[in-house]
Amino acid sequence: MKTMKEQFDKGVQRKSNRAYKRHSDKIHRLRKKGDRLKGKENSKETLQAIQREIKETQRQRRRLPSSDPFDEGYKRLSYYRYADDFVASIIGSKADAERIQQEIKRFIQETLKLEIAEEKSHIRHSKQGVIFVGYWIKTYSGARVVKAIIHKGRHTTQKSMSERIQVQIPPGxxxxxxxxxxxxxxxxxxxxxxxxxxxxxxxxxxxxxxxxxxxxxxxxxxxxxxxxxxxxxxxxxxxxxxxxxxxxxxxxxxxxxxxxxxxxxxxxxxxxxxxxxxxxxxxxxxLKTSPLTYQSIDIPPNTFALTLSRSEPIRRINAEQCEYCETKEGPFQVHHIRKMKDVADGKELWQRIMAARRRKTLVLCVRCHQRLHTGTLPGRSHFKR
Structure with a gap:
């Protein structure tokens, strides 16, 4: 699929839609004409007529895509898989989709020696959608406009979206x-x-x-x-x-x-x-639902706060010093206890150290750690020179 994508993808962006551009140019000319008439006498009715014509042209323009959806110079192929379920999406013609489907079938049958579930293999328009991992994935169009958009110093309206992917609960x-x-x-x-x-x-x-x-x-x-x-x-x-x-x-x-x-x-x-x-x-x-922001989809979460921060045990390990004999000759290990109650009434020095610090961990050199588990860990005076 990576090789197919490299061969199939084409272009940087779609060509602009000529019909959409004609409406935009007409609106631009009407606005310039209205700007010239502003402040002149007996121009109120003419300005109102210009505004009505601008609104009608905008209404017609909203029905059109801003770019050419059938641009042969712009194509894309994407592939998504979960276990043995996968979906390939393309920006291209139906003939392109049929060709891609046949190539995938040939690879699965001849190279992988696997059978294809024909009842699950379909070509669907994005507005019809497909069922993938239990979700109904489809595109939708928005006719909503956003008010009070400032463009080149002028308050105007703008389409909020064209086509976007949406996941829904499958019908039925x-x-x-x-x-x-x-x-x-x-x-x-x-x-x-x-x-x-x-x-x-x-x-x-x-x-x-x-x-x-x-x-x-x-x-x-x-x-x-x-x-x-x-x-x-x-x-x-x-x-x-x-x-x-x-x-x-x-x-x-x-x-x-x-x-x-x-x-x-x-x-x-x-x-x-x-x-x-x-x-x-x-x-x-x-039910806690995470709001989907299209800018963050498929971007790994920021975990720097979890992975780069240093808790107290990590700082103590990085100090590279045994907290019992105070040697700096490593390597070092961490001794753990299950609960503070285990050392609350302890008589051994290492138990009193942990109880005084109220910590369930103690950083030790390998020698001290082994002696602690065998019950032969001496007092601190033994290590003083």
Whole structure:
């Protein structure tokens, strides 16, 4: 794929769209004409007519792409893979896509000696999208305009976007999940109880329901408008949960809802011997979604704060000195204890040192470390010269 990309890619940027440029030139001429008429007598009606013509030309221009989408001098090929699932995207014609597909098939069959899943192999327009690792990846266009854009000292409007990639929940996946988990009928939002769960405790029922919806929500956390898309499923899920608890206790759904309701959502309390355990019903509002900024996609995170900082143990190791015998002849090792309680009442000198420093680590030379583990580590006076 790297070789194919080097052979396929062409050009630096697309050519400008001639029709779009004609509209831009017309707007430019009209604005210059309006600037010449400003401040002159009896020019108000003419200026208003010019403004109306500018707005109409802008409206027509917004329907057009600024660059030529069929420019043969600009082509791109990209390849993405996860395990045995992959997708190749191109900027080019359908004939180019068919040729690339045949070359990939030939390589997989003849070189790798593998079979291709024909039912999963398709050529799709970017607006139709493809299913990749459970997400529906597609492009979308925005007709929205941004107001008060200053361009060359003039307030004007500008298209906010042309085509952008978006990941969404595949159509039908939520309906399928609802049917598999038997929450109810997705189409009319009717939740149903699960009689087989009645033998479990309330805590086990809630934890089972929580795990199912939380797992699905976390998986699709990167999808566009995931909370809005999953809102209907969450309502059916909650109704099914309440009906299951009501079926277990032979009561009404409203009674269960009142029993669990608090100021901060629905909560189930379990009284244990020494403490009270709180089980909170999962809510979509608690789902943490990371906002996608297109400038940061595929860029490794900045981890300098984690990798370049120096904690106290690292500084002590870099000091290259045994903290017991004070020798500077390495190498050095770090002795660890599980908890401070292990050395709190210790009688050995190294134990008193760790207890006084309130540290669970001690940097030692190899000789002292070996003696410590064999129980033959002498007092400090032994090392003084």
């Amino acid at each position: 996946n939520l309906q399928k999940f609802c049917a598999e988990k038997r929450y109810g009928i997705y189409e009319n939002g009717d939740g149903r109880h699960k009689a087989e769960l009645s033998i479990l405790s309330d805590a086990e029922i809630i934890l089972a329901y929580n795990g199912e919806l939380r797992g699905l929500a976390n998986y699709y956390a990167l999808a566009h408008s995931v909370k809005g898309e999953m809102n209907k499923l969450a309502h059916i899920w909650q109704t099914s949960l309440f009906k299951t608890l009501a079926h277990k206790h032979k009561t009404h759904v409203t009674t269960i809802a009142k029993r669990l309701k608090t100021d901060n959502g629905y909560v189930h309390t379990v009284q244990e011997k020494e403490k009270t355990r709180i089980i909170r019903l999962f809510r979509l509002k608690d």
